[in-house]
Amino acid sequence: MLALVQRVSQARVEVAGRVTGQIGAGLLVFVCAEPVDDEAIADKLVAKLLKLRIFSDGAGKMNRSVVDTQGGLLIVSQFTLAADVAGGNRPSFSAAAPPELGRRLYERVVATALQLHAPVGCGEFGADMQVHLVNDGPVTIPITLRA
Known part of the structure; x- marks a missing residue:
């Protein structure tokens, strides 16, 4: 599974002009499932x-988590994280999970986050989304997890 995490002071996702999720300070997380x-x-x-300890403590070091800071999570599906541009200038997305699996795992990430943390907002799987954010730092961290 691929994720791109951004520490934000605020973020929101809109679909067709309506806000589907928003947070204040916290983590904006773009998520991409892979076939395996x-x-x-x-x-x-x-x-x-x-x-993930990427929030500053009293000494200014990245030593606190989103749980420690009571920050929000905004989770957005983004299959383009699996883009492969090695073969030319047009990206291939064949490394991304098929839509059914991608949706199921994205919904699992959102549901699990909702069970364990608050606040949690989300995008809409497969939708054309506009993501608005203020990256705090900036801090942007890629995560790759394998079975």
Whole structure:
């Protein structure tokens, strides 16, 4: 499973002009399932997100998690994280999971996050989304998890 995590001071997702999810300070997480991924990997991603220490402590060091700061999670599906441009200038997305698996695992990530943390917002799988964010730092971290 692939994820791109951005520490934000605020973020929101809109679909067709309506807000589907928004948070204040926290993590904006773009998620892409791969064909070999399963529910265990989705759960592992949520656990990693909740423990990832990328918020500053009193000494200014990245030592606090989104749980520690009571920040939000905004989870957005993004199959383009699996883009392969090695063969030319037009990306191939064959490394992304098929839509049915991608949807199931994205929904698992959102459901698990909702069970373990608040607040949690989300995008809409397969939709044309506009993502608005203020990256705090900037801090952007790619995550790759394998079975």
